[in-house]
Amino acid sequence: MMMKNKAGGAGGGMSGSGEGAGPTAAAAAAALQKQKALLQRVETDITSVVDNFTQIVNVARVSDLPVKNSQEAYMMEMRASKMVQAADSILKLVSELKQTAIFSGFASLNDHVEQRIAEFDQEADKTNRLLARIGDDASASLKELEAHYYSSAQRLTPDV
Amino acid sequence: MDSDMEISLDRLPIKRLESIEENGAERFPSDVNYDDKRVSLIRRIDFAWALEEEDDLNSKKKKKKTSKEISEQWQWKGMVENLQLAHQELSVIIDLINTVEANDAVTVAGMTRPKPMPNEILSDLAVSTATKLQSYRHLGKYFKQSAKALEQKVNREARFYGALIRLQRNWKVKRQRVLASNASNEGFTFDLSDGSVYDPASGFRPSTLSTIRVEHDSAGMLAINLPQDSWYSLRFGFVGLNSIDNPNESNAHINSTTGEDLISEKESLSDDESVRETHSLLREVHKSIFAEQLFDMLNREAFSEGVGFSISGIRENFMEMNIGQGASLFVSLYPSGKNASIKKSESANMLIETEPAEGDYRVNKLGFPSRASYEIYLQQIFHEHAFGKTKDQPKSKSNRSSNQTAKDNNSGLLDHFCLSLAHRIFSARVLVQLESVVCKVPYLHLISHPTWNSRTSSWTVLMTVPPSIIPQGSSESQSPDGKRKLKTQFRTKVVVKDDCISIEAECTPNVVGLLKSTSCNLFSMNKYECDLADLPVIILQQVASQIVCWLLEEARTVGTKASRDFLSLSLEIVEGERVSLVGQVNPEDAKGCISWWLVMENGCTEERKGVSESRKSLGHLSLDVLYSVLMDLINLCGSGRNALD
Numbered sequence: 150m151m152m153k154n155k156a157g158g159a160g161g162g163m164s165g166s167g168e169g170a171g172p173t174a175a176a177a178a179a180a181l182q183k184q185k186a187l188l189q190r191v192e193t194d195i196t197s198v199v200d201n202f203t204q205i206v207n208v209a210r211v212s213d214l215p216v217k218n219s220q221e222a223y224m225m226e227m228r229a230s231k232m233v234q235a236a237d238s239i240l241k242l243v244s245e246l247k248q249t250a251i252f253s254g255f256a257s258l259n260d261h262v263e264q265r266i267a268e269f270d271q272e273a274d275k276t277n278r279l280l281a282r283i284g285d286d287a288s289a290s291l292k293e294l295e296a297h298y299y300s301s302a303q304r305l306t307p308d309v
Numbered sequence: 310m311d312s313d314m315e316i317s318l319d320r321l322p323i324k325r326l327e328s329i330e331e332n333g334a335e336r337f338p339s340d341v342n343y344d345d346k347r348v349s350l351i352r353r354i355d356f357a358w359a360l361e362e363e364d365d366l367n368s369k370k371k372k373k374k375t376s377k378e379i380s381e382q383w384q385w386k387g388m389v390e391n392l393q394l395a396h397q398e399l400s401v402i403i404d405l406i407n408t409v410e411a412n413d414a415v416t417v418a419g420m421t422r423p424k425p426m427p428n429e430i431l432s433d434l435a436v437s438t439a440t441k442l443q444s445y446r447h448l449g450k451y452f453k454q455s456a457k458a459l460e461q462k463v464n465r466e467a468r469f470y471g472a473l474i475r476l477q478r479n480w481k482v483k484r485q486r487v488l489a490s491n492a493s494n495e496g497f498t499f500d501l502s503d504g505s506v507y508d509p510a511s512g513f514r515p516s517t518l519s520t521i522r523v524e525h526d527s528a529g530m531l532a533i534n535l536p537q538d539s540w541y542s543l544r545f546g547f548v549g550l551n552s553i554d555n556p557n558e559s560n561a562h563i564n565s566t567t568g569e570d571l572i573s574e575k576e577s578l579s580d581d582e583s584v585r586e587t588h589s590l591l592r593e594v595h596k597s598i599f600a601e602q603l604f605d606m607l608n609r610e611a612f613s614e615g616v617g618f619s620i621s622g623i624r625e626n627f628m629e630m631n632i633g634q635g636a637s638l639f640v641s642l643y644p645s646g647k648n649a650s651i652k653k654s655e656s657a658n659m660l661i662e663t664e665p666a667e668g669d670y671r672v673n674k675l676g677f678p679s680r681a682s683y684e685i686y687l688q689q690i691f692h693e694h695a696f697g698k699t700k701d702q703p704k705s706k707s708n709r710s711s712n713q714t715a716k717d718n719n720s721g722l723l724d725h726f727c728l729s730l731a732h733r734i735f736s737a738r739v740l741v742q743l744e745s746v747v748c749k750v751p752y753l754h755l756i757s758h759p760t761w762n763s764r765t766s767s768w769t770v771l772m773t774v775p776p777s778i779i780p781q782g783s784s785e786s787q788s789p790d791g792k793r794k795l796k797t798q799f800r801t802k803v804v805v806k807d808d809c810i811s812i813e814a815e816c817t818p819n820v821v822g823l824l825k826s827t828s829c830n831l832f833s834m835n836k837y838e839c840d841l842a843d844l845p846v847i848i849l850q851q852v853a854s855q856i857v858c859w860l861l862e863e864a865r866t867v868g869t870k871a872s873r874d875f876l877s878l879s880l881e882i883v884e885g886e887r888v889s890l891v892g893q894v895n896p897e898d899a900k901g902c903i904s905w906w907l908v909m910e911n912g913c914t915e916e917r918k919g920v921s922e923s924r925k926s927l928g929h930l931s932l933d934v935l936y937s938v939l940m941d942l943i944n945l946c947g948s949g950r951n952a953l954d
Contacts, residue, residue, distance in 0.1 A: 205448070211437045218437050222444040229448050233455040240462060247470045251477060252484055261478050288759045295756055304748040 190242055197235040201228040317353065465529030472531040472584045473497065473523070480591055482523075497523035499533070501595050503696075516598045521591070530583050533590055540597030541626070542645040543604065545684040547677055548629060548637040597645070603691045604628075604642050610723040617727035632727040634734040634808070636677060640687075676737035678730070686763070687726055694722055728807055729763035735808045736766040738841060743768055743803065746845045749902045752932050753852060770801040772852055774859050775933050777866070778940075796832065796862070799855040801848060811838045814851050816858035818875050832858065845896035850876065853892035853903050856932070860890065860939050869943050877908070878939075882946050886911055890927075890938065901929030907938075 205228050208221045298304070328336045341349070425433075473482065481500040502519035518540060526532035546552070604626070611620050611628060622629035626642040747755040747770060758767040774797055801814035817835035839847045853876045860878050864871035870881045877891040889908040896902055905927040930938065 209441070209445070211434060211441055218440050218444075221441070225444055225448055226451075229451055233452075233459075236455070236459055240459060240466070244466055244470075247466070248484065251470070251474060251482065258477070265479070284759065284761065291757055291759075295754065299747065299754040304751075 187242065187246070191239065194235040194239045194242070198232050201232045201235070204228050205232075461529075465525075468529055468580055469525065469531050472580060472587070475584050476531070476587060476591070479588065483520075499523065499591060501591065501598055516601050518594050518598055518601075521594065530580065531587060533587055535590070535594070540594050540645060541600050541642040542597065543600035543684065543688065544639075544641045544643050545687060546639055546680050548639055550677065551680055593645070599688070599692075600642060602695065603688065604640065606691060606695075607640055607723050610721040613721060615721060615724035615727070617724045617731060630727065632731045634731050634738075636731070636734055638727075638730065676734050676741070678733045678737070683726075683730060683733075686729070690722055690726060725763075732764045732766070732805070732807050735841070736805045739766070739803070739805050739810060739844065740768070742841065742844045743770065743848065746770075746848050746896060746902060749899060750849075750852070751901075764807050766805045768803045770803065770848060770852065772799045772801075772855060772932075773797055774799065774856075775936050777863055796859065799852075799859070801851050801855070803844075803848070809838060810841065810844060811836060812847060812851065814855070816851075816855040818850050818854035845902075846894060849894035849896060849902050853894055856903075856935065857890075857892060860935065863936070863939060864943055867943055869946055879910075880942050880946050888942055888945065890935075890942065898929075904929050905935065905938075 205225050208225055211218075326335055327338045330336070476482070476499075483498045483500050485496040485498060499521040500519065501521065502516070518535075521533055521535065524532050524534055607628060608623075611618075611623070611630070618630040618632050620628065620630050621637060622639075627639065628641070629637060629639040631637050743755055747753045752772055754771040754773070756769040756771055758769065760767050776797060799815065801812060804811045804813065813834060813836040815832045815834050817837070857873055857876055857878045861871050861873045864878070864880060872879045874889075876894070877889045879887050879889040881887050887910045889910065891906040891908050893904045893906060894902060895904070898904065907925045907927055909923045909925075911922075927938065
């Protein structure tokens with residue numbers, strides 16, 4: 150049901166952007182397809198985990214036949230392995246989603262880059278102003294010091 | 310055999326019908342052979358009496374034991390008896406089975422499992438339950454191990470991707486689709502190249518360090534492994550003053566190599582510190598790429614014509630050039646990895662400058678500017694050249710120093726840089742000359758004018774004269790509003806552009822000024838050039854000329870006939886007799902550089918031939934004393950005229 154709703158919403162979105170450029174519609178379709186595939190994988194893995202766990206719990210009844218107990222033990226091991234495998238598959242899916250977030254989050258990346266650019270520009274302006282102020286202060290200090298020095302009675306002969 | 314004898318009668322040896330089945334079939338017993346008959350006869354004998362006697366014997370033996378043993382044996386006696394009975398029955402069954410196998414008198418018609426006892430059922434159930442419980446415990450252990458492993462994997466990934474996301478905010482991360490799964494390489498790379506710089510027209514080529522692979526360390530954290538000495542730093546210095554090879558660890562050696570001594574350190578670092586270290590390492594590599602680009606550009610410009618430099622030596626990652634003014638500089642790329650200091654120990658016998666006072670003293674003494682400041686300047690102008698095209702830098706007062714780029718001067722960056730450096734050295738020498746003159750003449754002041762131009766320097770030699778004591782009167786220098794113009798300061802401006810000295814001042818001691826010795830032209834500004842060797846003399850002559858002009862103006866103010874001839878001021882006492890105040894300049898004079906002479910001249914008439922002249926040295930006079938001397942001379946002129954009248 151969730152997938153259907155999403156498909157409907159995506160379809161509505163596609164129809165809305167159908168008048169846009171071709172690549173945009175194709176990208177949207179590809180994204181929708183990928184979303185479906187990911188959801189399918191999640192559903193499969195979760196179902197596998199739940200089913201296997203249910204079977205393990207169901208096998209908890211003690212059987213009279215020792216042969217059946219051995220069979221059940223082997224089945225339990227098999228289902229436990231399948232559960233772990235499904236969990237690992239989910240983790241890989243999460244990794245893929247993280248990678249997708251890293252490489253597809255253009256909006257946030259661009260915003261951050263622009264923010265950093267603005268910060269660095271401000272920093273550069275601030276540094277330039279600081280340098281200019283330092284230059285002005287140095288110039289004023291030099292002028293003052295020269296006036297004091299050359300007004301004094303004693304002047305040192307520079308080493309030539 | 311106390312019991313009664315029993316007699317049993319056998320049946321007649323005739324075949325008797327044993328059974329009739331439903332379908333009417335008759336069953337007769339099978340024929341018994343002699344052995345079977347004998348066995349059956351033996352079995353018909355009752356041996357119970359023998360067993361009873363045996364039991365009595367056993368009971369008698371047991372009565373001889375102590376009371377405790379009897380009580381203890383009594384506790385297990387039942388089980389023992391049961392076991393014995395079971396053993397006997399098993400023996401009978403085994404005999405029966407053996408007999409059946411031997412195909413003797415008994416045949417097995419069918420076997421049925423005996424109905425299990427409740428305790429047997431419970432024991433079987435207990436065994437099954439225990440087995441199943443063991444299986445579940447084993448399963449539980451397996452799940453715990455798997456959960457632990459998955460949790461570790463989650464934590465590792467969280468650390469890795471968290472660090473990657475944080476670094477992605479400052480660096481460009483690319484992903485490569487790798488076919489083979491590699492635990493140490495997820496296929497991520499850091500791209501440190503700048504597309505705006507790599508323009509085929511500009512000639513820049515991407516550095517080998519532009520792409521850096523992202524790997525995992527032993528703790529699962531993001532790591533960057535770079536070979537030692539793989540990145541460089543730019544080194545600039547003066548030949549003979551700065552070491553060519555820099556064994557200093559001035560650059561931070563922050564790297565995440567996989568050396569064993571670093572692994573334990575990295576494990577103890579927190580994620581933040583690890584990310585910070587990686588960021589610093591990437592920054593070092595970024596700076597290295599910048600240094601390589603800069604050196605590459607310098608190399609290319611070195612082979613183009615330039616007026617400011619000439620290449621005197623070149624090899625891999627090293628370039629040496631002469632820039633004039635007796636200076637040679639070098640630009641090199643040196644590895645700045647951790648082992649750089651170890652590798653460069655071979656050249657440790659070279660002069661090492663680690664910002665010592667002695668090195669700075671030598672640099673300052675020779676007039677060479679600070680190595681570090683010009684290293685920064687070189688990087689700055691390259692940065693503006695390479696990256697300034699793509700960015701619109703706001704024009705501000707603070708950018709005045711950066712506005713002097715090579716493009717403004719129609720020269721290459723290297724040329725501009727070398728000319729700037731040469732100018733700095735030359736201007737330092739000019740300053741030394743000016744200071745040597747100004748410090749010896751008390752009434753001169755030197756004022757520096759920062760131009761914020763890397764190839765232009767400017768100073769002013771200021772002389773303040775004493776105020777005039779002559780009251781306001783009719784004078785050519787009167788202003789329209791009636792107030793007398795007082796000239797109290799004389800300025801001599803010295804401007805150095807590259808290695809060209811130009812002087813701009815009033816009252817220049819030139820021939821043109823002599824011919825037109827009016828007040829307005831007397832103080833006209835003139836501009837001329839000179840070289841460094843003549844600068845002290847020129848300045849002193851200019852100052853002396855300004856003093857003479859000032860005295861001349863003062864003398865004319867009171868109506869005295871006065872004239873000026875280069876550095877002499879002549880006053881006419883009476884006709885034919887003149888008194889002159891002559892200035893003499895000597896830059897080597899430690900007492901004052903400008904000394905004055907009083908020269909008396911008797912006029913040359915047609916009757917008298919020859920000019921008699923007497924001179925008297927007045928020494929180094931201050932301006933107040935000079936003014937007083939002038940007033941005295943003016944009074945002398947006035948009294949002499951009156952006497953004639």
